[in-house]
Amino acid sequence: MSKSLATVNPCSMCMPMGSVLVFRGIEGCMPLFHGSQGCSTYMRLYLAHHFREPVDIASSALSEKGAVYGGAANLKQGLKNVINGYHPKVIGIATTCLAETIGDDVPQIVREFQAEEPLAKDVTIISVSTPSYAASHEVGYRVALKGLVQTMARKSKQSGRINVLVGAIISPADVRYLRRLLDDWGLGYILMPDISETLDAPLCQDPPLIPAGGTPLDDIRDTANSKATLTIGGWVQEPGAGDYLEREFEVPHIALPLPLGQEFTDRLAANLEELTGISMPESYEQERGRLLDTMVDAHKILADVKTAVYGDTEMVLGITRIMTELGMRPQIVASGAANPAFAEKAKELAPGSKVMMGADFSQIAEEASSRDIELMVGPFTGRGIARKEKIPLLRVGLPNHDRYGASHQLLLGYEGSMYLVEEMANALLEGRERGSA
Ligand code: SF4
Incomplete structure (x- = not known):
């Protein structure tokens, strides 16, 4: 095996790209990259080629000036433009390499923006740190999922539902399959993120600026009140959203492999049977x-x-x-x-x-x-x-x-x-x- 220490052709993608896939699965959410314009252009194209859907990603478009003096002004202007142009319910900010290298304190810039800007009062802003030189798109996905529940989950009355976190990148068809399985099982659940419609929309005349669908925001808030969390595709991941909900709100967490093949699908079915007391529907036995x-x-x-x-x-x-x-x-x-x-x-x-x-x-x-x-x-x-x-x-x-x-x-x-x-x-x-x- 070659002893080369250089990365030639990595078998992974940029960290913020993973975050976009989570943000795109949330109702009314617009992703925004804090960093240089090229990162957002590249990832928009990359994802659009895969999903065959338009994938808008805003950018704070840092230039040389921002790189020297800090990117606060660009980020605040970018947030304002996104609110005025897209009217989102949520903005998901992911950093790119440049913003991380210059050391911008994004949570602090967001707090300033929320204090200064009346436009911000009806928008939830989530920011995650995603320097691509530190980790892959998979980690970007995990930190965005965790960031969502950290920012939005609130304790109120026990709902008796089950959180089903999609812990790994799967296709819109896979997400639809999971929803069908959970519906057929007859259980109350919160599925997050849900890209089944947002990244696979039917053809329509005037598509909305932010695609319809995604996990409803009330559901994300309610994840703190569920009776358990299953992370499907969280088997070998570092602590994420499910662990946070367990630690902060005592919602028991089970991390499972993706249900691929007989054994791993049986494992998901066994967990659903145990959590709900309902046997696997006959059609799935077939x-x-x-x-x-x-x-x-x-x-x-x-x-x-x-x-x-x-x-x-x-x-x-x-x-x-x-x-x-x-x-x-x-x-x-x-x-x-x-x-x-x-x-x-x-x-x-x-x-x-x-x-x-x-x-x-x-x-x-x-x-x-x-x-x-x-x-x-x-x-x-x-x-x-x-x-x-x-x-x-x-x-x-x-x-x-x-x-x-x-x-x-x-x-x-x-x-x-x-x-x-x-x-x-x-x-x-x-x-x-x-x-x-
Ligand atoms: S490696 Fe960093 S700078 Fe390059 S596209 Fe990815 S996020 Fe942007």
Whole structure:
């Protein structure tokens, strides 16, 4: 393995980009980057290519002057412009590298703005620190989720509902699936963030400036009064929103892996049964049976296949688990996040594989060329390796820029797992037909 200390092609994205995905899942929320204009332009385009939706992100547009004298004036002006132009209920501020490097005290600037500016009185402002040189988009996502409950959750009367926090980046179709599951289960819940409509809206004549949908603000305030929190996709993450609610408001917290494959979906179902006293609806028992049938059918193609799986930590762990359930042999299990808990779980799930955290694609390429990989599963950013090594690539997760349908890719639950099993088998078969594997 190369001893290079330089980042060549990171297997992760900018930290504030993760925050945008949380802010975009909140009712009436407008994201604003405090930093240079280019960060917001780049991330708007990057997300729009993935979701095939417009993704507005305002910017405080720091210039050389702001970098020398501080960015308070720019940020206050940016907040004013956003309030006047978009009439948001919430503004989610995420910092970019420049604002962090010059050391702007964003919470203090926001307090000044709220004291000075009458326009601010009807808007909730949340700010999170997201220096990209310190961590990946996954951490940006986690701190934004935590920032929301820290700013908004308020203790009042016990609601008896369950907080369902989406702890990892999943598709709008996955979020819709979770909502359907929880509705069918018949339980009262608060789901946050909810990008099911905001990042996958129906075609319409005059789209609103801020997309409709997202978690209602009253629900976010009420998260302090729920009887429990489940973080779905919070298995290997550092303490976040669920831990905060447990510590501050005594709402018990359970962190679960993403429900990918049979075991991890069973785990979610068991927790829902325990929390609600309601058994899994019959239709999901049927779905579970169909997944097992699909796994048996595809086993003859997939068993013993050597794979490389890479991308976001929770997604990679879920896919690794379903691969091992199928008798596949993950050889490379990699994430761009520098997350030791991920590495530990990956080693448990796939002993003998090369586990890489803080991974760079240049390192993954080196490993892939020496391990007879037959199938790669991860974002489209691995396509250079796939082409060079002639390995079939199944595109899953964020980002996916060179194929359509990322918003509608359902991977969660028994239903999504079925799709994943079949797509892996088909990718392998197509690769063999083309002579690429
Ligand atoms: S690395 Fe920093 S400066 Fe570059 S786009 Fe990302 S947030 Fe902006």
